[in-house]
Amino acid sequence: RGRDFRVVDTGGIVPDDKDFIPAEILRQARVALDEAAAIVMVVDGRTELAAPDLELAHLLRITGKPLYIAVNKIDSDKQVGLEGDFHRLGVKELFPISAEHGRGIDDLLDTFIATLPPAEENPNHLTTEDTKVTEKTKDNGGTAQEAQTAFTEEPTTDVRRPTTAPATTNDQQPPTDLHDQRLPTEVKVAIIGHPNVGKSTLLNQLTGTSRAIVSPIPGTTRDAIDELVERDGQRFRFIDTAGIRRKGKTHLMAEKLSVVMARKHLEEADIALLVIDATEGVSALDATIAGYAHESGRSMIILINKWDLVTTGQKRAISQARAARIQDSKRPNDQNLYLQRLRGALKFLNYAPVLFISASTGKNVEKIFPLLEEVARERRKRIGTGEMNRFLKTVDFERASVPMRQRVKILYMTQANVAPPTFILFTDRAVQLHFSYQRFLENQIRHAFGFVGTPIWIKNRARD
Incomplete structure (x- = not known):
């Protein structure tokens, strides 16, 4: 239809629900409503209207934005009469559709595209929560939030680099002349780890937004959430994946699907940020998740999150073995000792740089971007x-x-x-x-x- 736009699917909105997750979804949805050029409210055509539907329609009407009601699950002409009751919502533009079969979608598109502003006035991309984003445009991206002061008492990174190069003769060209280290237009970065290690908090810090819901409840993130950040002319697409659990620990179908989709998004990424909880130590599950990334050929950066809790003494780093716990108790804040344990547990990732961060305070998060650029170049290096x-x-x-x-x-x-x-x-x-x-x-x-x-x-x- 000659127009580019971005569709944002918000989480289900229940206006009066005061629980944490529904309240956060509503807060994120308000951000989307403020930036939206048009709003489509989807209702179930096979159920009766309820008080939350009427209240939500009222909230949407007072925004002053073009509003359309999509009455879903109208799969055949026999069910068209079901839409009549939804005129009580007080919205003139009402469309019977079937999202599963594509019925009525064209009429809805034609109507709301006609109300969009001219292309040059199209608003910036929408940001909301708990979404599956269907992207039909180039994203304007965002800017990363300035991180707070870095740790100064000890080194925070462990980057494995070559120390010497092979001897060369006079007729050889310098190695850098033969290396193809051009970065792709967009570097895809998947944030992976087991539930509740701080992946969503890290995404919010990297993007400078409240893009993801942050909750102490493990498994809050179900769908992958992505955000584009442009920094010094280089674009990074960060993808916050759902926490990956052991197969025996995933019981609900939604959890199983979220783990499958997390691995799918991992395999589509260029670089994986493996987030490990410093207060829990490296577990067998961390090693399994790292193995997924390693075997699929993803580049890797290891982030030790919540290190501020260790340095301030609020919590201690936990090792898996009893002898290691005894040794750690003597030097609870020793990064070198922690690195030694980590390298021993993840021997197959000896090539991955390690960074100690605090996603909640932003400490050392800014150092992730130079590492990403370096690893992205190394990933595309070519030797003659x-x-x-x-x-x-x-x-x-x-x-x-x-x-x-x-x-x-x-x-x-x-x-x-x-x-x-x-x-x-x-x-x-x-x-x-x-x-x-x-x-x-x-x-x-x-x-x-x-x-x-x-x-x-x-x-x-x-x-x-």
Whole structure:
């Protein structure tokens, strides 16, 4: 129809409900109503009108915005008569529709598009809560809220970077000339973790909005919530996913679907922010969630949230093993000790940088953006074939702890892909690389070229 617009689906609104979640949904919906160019109120055509429907219609009418009533579940002509009772809402524009079958949607679209302001006057994107956003336009984005003063008493990051590079000769070009580190137009960042670790609070801090409902009740977020932030010309789309539970702990169908959708959004992202509760320590569930991201090839940054509660003594970091708890009790605020425990529990994420933050106060949240830019570049780094093979000659494979019968001779190697970096080895025989051999080579590649925060995939094939 030649118009771009964005549709925001709010949570169900019950005006008189004073419970926390319904009240927060209403508060977020008011933000959307203030910024909306038009409002569509959806009612169930197969149920009778109730007092909340009448009160909500009144609240919407007094906004002065164009208002339309969509009477849903009118699936056939036999049910069209059901719409008559809804004229009591006092809204002239009333449309019988079937959202499931698409019936009547065209008439609704044509009517409210005609009332939208000209394209150049179209309001900024809407922000509301508990939403599934159908995006039909380019988002204007938002700005990140200024974070508070960073921790100063101890280092807050642990970024694994190469210390030395392989020797080069005069006829070699500098490695940076062969690296393709251009960032994509939009970097998708999924915020993952188990329930109640502070993912929604972190999203609000990163975007400078109250985009997500924050509640101490685990499982508050069910649908993925996304927000676009533009910073120094680079756009980041942050996606707050539902907390991932163990399979045996998800009983309701809504919970099961939210976990499935969380993993789906994770696999569509470029980078995953793994949020860990500092007061709970690294659990087996944290390792499982991290494994999902690692195996799907997502780059990773580990965020230790609620560290302010540890440094102020309100809570202590909890380790999983009894001996570790005893040692931690002697140095409860030691970040280096905490990092040592974390690296031991998440050995397969030795490439992921670690940042200690407080999502509730905003401390160190501002440091996430430089890390995101660095990891996004590393994810798209490309090494030339010539440089890779010069590097290969410097590697002493005798140091790899691999049985002799499972060793292979690597003839040459090349980088076949980026995001994640994928290397192809051409060997003298068709055998699967031993795990130790592959890990040794990966460590050597990281030592020489970096690839901070991103997994490396290594494949091998026999020379024809």
